[in-house]
Ligand code: HEM
Ligand code: HEM
Ligand SMILES: [Fe+2]
Ligand SMILES: [Fe+2]
């Protein structure tokens with residue numbers, strides 16, 4: 071009902087990276103268990119060819135292709151451009167709208183993002199929004215709960231039941247002309263930006279056509295793919311969870327180094343519309359640096375950022391949660407409401423009969439075994455037996471440490487009826503004099 | 511009154527390391543402010559000569575004294591022995607009674623402890639107990655609040671008003687024959703164990719009388735003194751405070767390395783009767799290792815140890831304190847009890863008049879400025895306006911993150927009379943149907 075205004079996110083036959091023979095009405099292959107006989111039907115052979123087959127052929131071809139220095143430099147540069155196309159473009163601009171970009175920047179990012187060969191902006195963002203909205207559930211397209219390899223490439227090389235993926239609102243993307251154009255012309259974009267353009271640069275630039283094709287084209291695609299796939303695998307598997315540990319996203323420097331700064335992923339899942347992934351200046355987030363630079367140049371604007379107050383609140387809450395877990399594992403003594411209630415007179419009588427009891431803050435403690443161990447000496451602790459020792463214990467004679475308070479609570483045996491304040495007052499009345507605490 | 515059974519801890523004329531001309535009845539020099547004319551009267555020249563003068567002479571003499579390899583080894587060994595005399599003997603055995611020792615071990619520790627030239631067991635332990643009981647106050651004999659140099663050697667090279675030092679119970683030490691004997695024969699013990707014995711070993715052993723005297727005697731005394739003084743200075747100045755940060759004691763590896771393991775000083779002040787200072791096996795505490803070894807050999811027994819439950823409680827409490835401090839610095843939104851109370855009908859009417867209000871968990875929030883920024887899209891957040899959006903916000907449509915809850919609380923503008931549960935019930939009654947939450 072709430073989602074009725076959205077277009078259906080069910081698979082349509084026009085999706086790239088999806089088998090055109092797929093018919094949403096027939097039972098899907100993923101509804102059949104995998105067996106020795108049908109396993110090859112579960113594999114998405116087209117994706118497997120793109121993600122694993124072509125790079126293999128590239129590796130073999132590289133054996134006969136000498137790597138020129140200029141081509142190497144160009145490969146690294148184009149690796150960063152196409153990587154940024156995914157991280158700054160597909161991810162932070164379109165999937166999360168964490169900032170706005172002018173048309174030239176949009177076109178640049180749509181182009182180099184296409185050169186990374188990871189699907190159209192529209193297809194990628196839809197899956198990514200489902201990943202955020204349904205993280206770690208069956209509706210998460212690359213849930214790490216299905217295994218690290220599954221979240222890395224398994225979800226692409228094995229066939230998916232498109233009905234399984236959670237629905238998300240992509241109406242804004244459907245209204246975006248650059249996104250729609252790139253989606254419609256996806257195959258052309260991929261061929262040109264993925265292979266032809268890098269080959270042209272190296273060929274026209276310094277005559278290394280073959281090197282440009284193999285290194286800046288095929289092998290560069292392989293490395294960019296593997297690096298950005300790490301956001302789905304490594305970033306949900308390795309590192310700390312300073313903001314929320316209910317789900318799998320984690321922060322780690324290594325993931326950040328591999329993914330152009332997308333490695334502070336626990337932060338990112340908590341604050342997905344922040345244009346930053348790293349919030350400290352010393353953390354590695356070249357995607358953030360690029361967006362900030364484009365903003366300086368007037369190419370990007372409206373950079374969204376959570377206030378540090380909100381971020382610190384998340385951190386404090388997660389720390390509190392951890393601390394509460396630690397606390398609940400410890401023995402804090404018998405809870406007060408489970409102790410028997412004793413009359414003050416009974417307490418005094420029991421001590422007169424030789425029991426080593428001492429009342430502190432309205433609670434009776436059995437210190438018999440502790441008297442000879444007391445670091446303050448036997449005499450002092452004995453001087454509290456049968457009395458209200460609250461004041462002496464809390465500074466009147468000696469201001470005991472937290473450790474002493476904790477130790478005391480393990481010796482609880484009862485509560486005085488009316489608590490200690492009441493008793494002090496009663497005795498003061500009885501002895502007809504003012505209440506006074508000795509302060510050293 | 512409580513302390514009346516203790517012997518007075520005021521200075522007596524028989525104390526070693528104290529000017530025999532001192533008369534407790536006359537006004538003390540420390541009651542007079544230091545001026546350019548009387549400063550030399552404030553200096554304790556005897557202590558200065560022992561702590562600074564003699565080592566200087568030793569350094570000069572070392573210039574003409576070649577250091578033999580065997581003497582060097584012996585110096586290091588004797589450094590550790592006399593150091594352990596202070597840490598395992600004076601400190602953990604006598605001052606804190608953290609374990610018991612058989613007579614042979616007591617005699618060994620009283621002897622080598624004397625060789626460190628830091629006063630008698632009785633004098634040292636009394637000051638140390640005052641240091642624990644009155645840490646960081648004027649009654650603390652070596653309070654770091656008076657400066658790092660003061661806590662290191664200032665308290666010895668400057669005259670002290672003995673009346674200032676806090677009183678402590680040393681009746682157990684007065685009953686201890688080894689302690690009393692060492693105190694009475696202190697000068698003899700110091701001369702023999704500090705200088706004569708190390709000289710004899712090197713002289714009779716390998717003929718290096720002069721080297722034994724200068725290196726294993728004088729200079730070794732200097733190093734042991736400076737090292738153990740670091741417990742009073744460095745251990746109250748450098749490092750972390752995992753158990754209690756109200757006072758100055760701190761934990762640091764460097765201090766531990768310098769002081770034979772006394773560097774986990776925050777722990778030690780919290781659990782002074784524990785025979786360990788380091789509780790982890792990988793921390794450096796050779797004093798603990800020695801005591802444990804003596805216990806294996808039957809020389810030590812009754813090693814006292816706090817249960818790890820008690821230790822962890824202290825750690826959790828300190829972490830909680832830090833967290834509460836962080837929490838109190840953040841803005842958690844207007845507290846509920848400071849918000850105006852609104853009728854449900856008023857809330858609905860205001861939204862009908864165009865205000866962007868949404869009620870979640872009985873609290874009205876103004877989300878007007880947030881609608882177009884909402885990461886879940888305008889449509890969804892708008893669908894909550896003028897309604898009770900508690901269930902949709904908490905999982906009915908989308909299970910929002912902690913960050914979203916925190917953000918929401920900054921937008922509070924009022925509370926619904928009766929709270930949300932009451933209103934849900936009222937409406938259910940009105941509409942004559944069961945209450946149901948949509949669960950995805
Ligand atoms: C009732 C149970 C008591 C417990 C569990 C207890 C525990 C402790 C502990 C653990 C210490 C070591 C220092 C510290 O951790 O703060 C200590 C020291 C001390 N306690 Fe108690 N105590 C008790 C009662 C008393 C009473 C009734 C008095 C005095 C009337 C007293 C006087 C002292 C003094 C003077 C010290 C300081 C010892 C020193 O460092 O010289 N204690 N106590
Ligand atoms: C009332 C104030 C609201 C605030 C402050 C708020 C805040 C947020 C925030 C910060 C997110 C980002 C993800 C996260 O941090 O969990 C988010 C996502 C979302 N919100 Fe809200 N929200 C509000 C109301 C609503 C309402 C009323 C609905 C639905 C009726 C809704 C539906 C969603 C959905 C579906 C998402 C997921 C977006 C995606 O990742 O695709 N929100 N909201
Ligand atoms: Fe993720
Ligand atoms: Fe994301």
Ligand SMILES: [Fe+2]
Nearest residue numbers: 741742759775
């Ligand atoms: Fe200390």
Ligand SMILES: [Fe+2]
Nearest residue numbers: 638642778782
């Ligand atoms: Fe101590």
